[in-house]
Every structure is written in C-alpha cells, then in structure tokens.
Amino acid sequence: MVFLRAALIFILSAAAHGAERLSPPAGFMQPPEHRAAKAVNCPAAPAPFTGVLDFQSKYAGSDSARATLNPEADATFRQQTKPITDMERFVSRQVTAWAQSGNPSNVTCVVNALAGWASAGALTGDAKNHTGRSMRKWALATFSSAWLQLQDSPQHPLRAYPAEQANIERWLSTLGDLTISEWHDLPRSKVNNHSYWAAWAIMATAVVTQRRDLFTDALDIYRTAMQQIDQDGFLPNELRRRQRAFSYHNYAIQPLVMIALFARANGVDPEAGNHDALRRLGDQVIDGFTDAQPFAQKTGVTQDMSFLQHPTNLAWLEGWCQLYSCDDALRQRIVHLRPLQNTRLGGDLSHLLATTARQE
Structure with a gap:
C-alpha cells in the first residue's frame, strides 16, 4: 500500500507542478562554480542495498542513557551499514564535485548510481529495528538534499535524463512515505534527535517531489521539536544522554536549522515556534563551545x-x-x-549557505 500511495501522490504532485512550487533556499539553486575541472573519477557505485534493514546498535549493552559506545558493536554496525554509507558518500562527493566544476560527467555518474538503486527498490525493505529505520532516513536526507542541487540548478543538468529523473524521484517519494510511517505521530516522550533528522529527510524530499503533504508532515515534527525546547534552551530528551548531552544537543540542532531554512524559503516563519525556541537552543549550544558547564550542571556529569x-x-x-x-x-x-x-545536510554547506549568511 505504501508503494501504491507513493505512486499516486507522485503523479498528482507532478500534475500540480506549477502551482505554489516548493523551493529550497537560494543556495541550493546556485550554478556550479566552474573551477578548473579535474578529470572525473566515477568509480563503480555500491551495489543497491535491498535487504532487511536490521542492524546492530553501536550502543548495544549501554544503559538507558545510550551514551556508552560499545566498540565491538560499533564495528559490527559500521560493517553492516557500509553499503549504505558508502553510497551516501558516493552521491555527496559527485554532486559536490559537479558544484565545483560544472563537469557533466559528475552528473552522469550520480544519475546512473541513483537510478540503479531506484530500479532495485533499494532501502524499501522492512526495517526490523530502530537502527534500521535510522539508516533509511539518514540515507534519504543525503540523497534528497544532494539531488535538489541538480534538480534546481539554473544549468538544468538533469534535462538529459528524463526517464532516470522520474524513476529516482518516484523512489525518493516512496522512501519519504516509509520515513513518515516510521517517525510521524510518535509519543512526545519518544520524539528526539532521530525524529528531527527524519523530518529533515522528509522536508528535502518534499521539495524534490513537490509533495505538500510531506512538507506539512516535516513541519509537524519541527513544531513538536520547538515545543520540546525549554525556556533555557535545553532539550530534556537529549539531557538524558548524560555525558553526551551536549554532543546530542549539537546533533539535534543540525536538522532543525535546515528545516528552518527550507520553511522560511517557502513562506513559513521558523521563529514563530515557542517564542523563537530555535534561537534559545542554538545560543545554548554555541555558548557551550567555550563553556559546557551548564550541560554538566543539568546532567551531573562532565561532558564529552x-x-x-x-x-x-x-x-x-x-x-x-x-x-x-x-x-x-x-x-x-x-x-x-x-x-x-x-x-546528510547537503554536502558542502559553505558553498550552499555561506554566501547568503547574515551579518551583524
């Protein structure tokens, strides 16, 4: 049913393509820089991952804080997920190389790789555990945020690949539905950094596929996140990570900032939630770079x-x-x-965002 729903929504979205088009921030629509082009290295893409998403947690054996890394479990996790993370790096590097040089060979490389994964139905298998669901949404965040840079470039590098583009975008739409089914409408006590990363993947995919329903779903999770930020700028569910609380606050804010940028690009005020809660969170994290004592006081332990x-x-x-x-x-x-x-945030964020940074 998920696949049928995704196909129908994709068709309807395509039909309404010209109405209230969803847009990424301006930096995602830049032309390539056309630096001196290097010879394009397009290695063989990782084989599509079509198996069950059932992976070892790197925190296996940890207590409820999930803050003590298990080196043996971490090694198993990295080995099990290597085909997926290798594909993430492959796609991101090729798109970044294209953004630097404008070499169409980089586009061919990434289109062929993603088309192969799309045709195989990669990453659409059952997710047997939390780690499997996590890998799906992280990969989707990488693929959609990279694809946007090709899709919305004024150079229109995808014009030469209409069939492949349609196939890839249908697949991303399907992954978006699966991600929504796994991360939307969770009890608030379960909503943490993982949900925020899922929302970012869904937001990027909404713009790729022009699906307003996904855009709305991503904003739902973002607004929940804003309500979770307390008056001092802390996230209670991340404070549970004890010695890694500061680290996980930093990790949690990353997708929230990207969602806020995409929301603002589409006429939604990201500062409206809980009296500009995002600013409180960001200020607390940034202050922590030089003094993490507030996190230590909140958790009772020295921060990693x-x-x-x-x-x-x-x-x-x-x-x-x-x-x-x-x-x-x-x-x-x-x-x-x-x-x-x-x-997982789009690749080279200095290229995508620094040119439009606000100044004091």
Missing part, C-alpha cells in the same frame, strides 16, 4: 567534548548564520573551519 574535533559536526553553523546574525567570534570560528561539509 570530542565531537568538536570533527568539523562536520559544526557545518550547521553556516545555516545558523543565515537564519540569525552571528558575531565576529563565531564568524571567525567558521572561517577557520571552511569548507564545512556534512553529507
């Missing part, structure tokens, strides 16, 4: 700050400075880290 060693975890700041004014100290932090890239 290791996530700050990986710039991909700070790529959302490019979007933050587009939503809100950033002071000189934060702008300098970002400049020294560029280019900031995050595969």
Whole structure:
C-alpha cells in the first residue's frame, strides 16, 4: 500500500507542478562554480542495498542513557551499514564535485548510481529495528538534499535524463512515505534527535517531489521539536544522554536549522515556534563551545567534548548564520573551519549557505 500511495501522490504532485512550487533556499539553486575541472573519477557505485534493514546498535549493552559506545558493536554496525554509507558518500562527493566544476560527467555518474538503486527498490525493505529505520532516513536526507542541487540548478543538468529523473524521484517519494510511517505521530516522550533528522529527510524530499503533504508532515515534527525546547534552551530528551548531552544537543540542532531554512524559503516563519525556541537552543549550544558547564550542571556529569574535533559536526553553523546574525567570534570560528561539509545536510554547506549568511 505504501508503494501504491507513493505512486499516486507522485503523479498528482507532478500534475500540480506549477502551482505554489516548493523551493529550497537560494543556495541550493546556485550554478556550479566552474573551477578548473579535474578529470572525473566515477568509480563503480555500491551495489543497491535491498535487504532487511536490521542492524546492530553501536550502543548495544549501554544503559538507558545510550551514551556508552560499545566498540565491538560499533564495528559490527559500521560493517553492516557500509553499503549504505558508502553510497551516501558516493552521491555527496559527485554532486559536490559537479558544484565545483560544472563537469557533466559528475552528473552522469550520480544519475546512473541513483537510478540503479531506484530500479532495485533499494532501502524499501522492512526495517526490523530502530537502527534500521535510522539508516533509511539518514540515507534519504543525503540523497534528497544532494539531488535538489541538480534538480534546481539554473544549468538544468538533469534535462538529459528524463526517464532516470522520474524513476529516482518516484523512489525518493516512496522512501519519504516509509520515513513518515516510521517517525510521524510518535509519543512526545519518544520524539528526539532521530525524529528531527527524519523530518529533515522528509522536508528535502518534499521539495524534490513537490509533495505538500510531506512538507506539512516535516513541519509537524519541527513544531513538536520547538515545543520540546525549554525556556533555557535545553532539550530534556537529549539531557538524558548524560555525558553526551551536549554532543546530542549539537546533533539535534543540525536538522532543525535546515528545516528552518527550507520553511522560511517557502513562506513559513521558523521563529514563530515557542517564542523563537530555535534561537534559545542554538545560543545554548554555541555558548557551550567555550563553556559546557551548564550541560554538566543539568546532567551531573562532565561532558564529552570530542565531537568538536570533527568539523562536520559544526557545518550547521553556516545555516545558523543565515537564519540569525552571528558575531565576529563565531564568524571567525567558521572561517577557520571552511569548507564545512556534512553529507546528510547537503554536502558542502559553505558553498550552499555561506554566501547568503547574515551579518551583524
């Protein structure tokens, strides 16, 4: 039934394509930079993952805080999910390379790869556990946010691939329905960073497929997130992660910033929720970069700050400075880290968002 619903909605959406078109933020519609083109390396794409989405959690054996990494379980998780994460990197790298050079060979490479996964019905199998559902929505976030950059470019690089484009977008629509069925309407006590990432995947897919129903569903989850942010800018469900509470606040805000940018691009005020709760959350996280003591006081334990060693975890700041004014100290932090890239947020966010960042 999910597949039939997706096909019918896709057809109806295509018929209404010209009415109130959903748009990504302007940065996703940029032409490529046309830097000096390198020879295109298009390796063989990972084989489509068509199996059951049943994966080991990297926190297996941890207590209810789910904050103690199990190295053996983590190794198993990485091995089991390698075909999916390899495909995410493959797609993101090819789209980023195209954005830098404008080389049509990169487009051919990513179109053929995604068309192969679409034709095989990859990632549409049963999700047997939370980790399986998580992998589906993370992959969808990567594929849809990358595809948008080709779909909405003024160069129209997909014109040469009408059949493949239709096939890929039908498949993304199906994955969107599966993601909605797994992450929408959860009890509020269960809504946390995973739901926010699902909402971001759904939002990007809504714009790809021009599906207003998905757009509305993504906003529903976003608004729930805004209501979860307390007056001090904390997320109670992320504070449960004890020593990783600060890390998970940083992780939770990443998709919320992207949803806010896409909402604003389509006439929805992202600051309206719970008295601009997103700003409170962002300010608390940003202040934590220099002083994480408030998180330690809330949880009663010293915070694990290791996530700050990986710039991909700070790529959302490019979007933050587009939503809100950033002071000189934060702008300098970002400049020294560029280019900031995050595969699941769209790839090179410095390219996509930095040119339109707000200034004080």
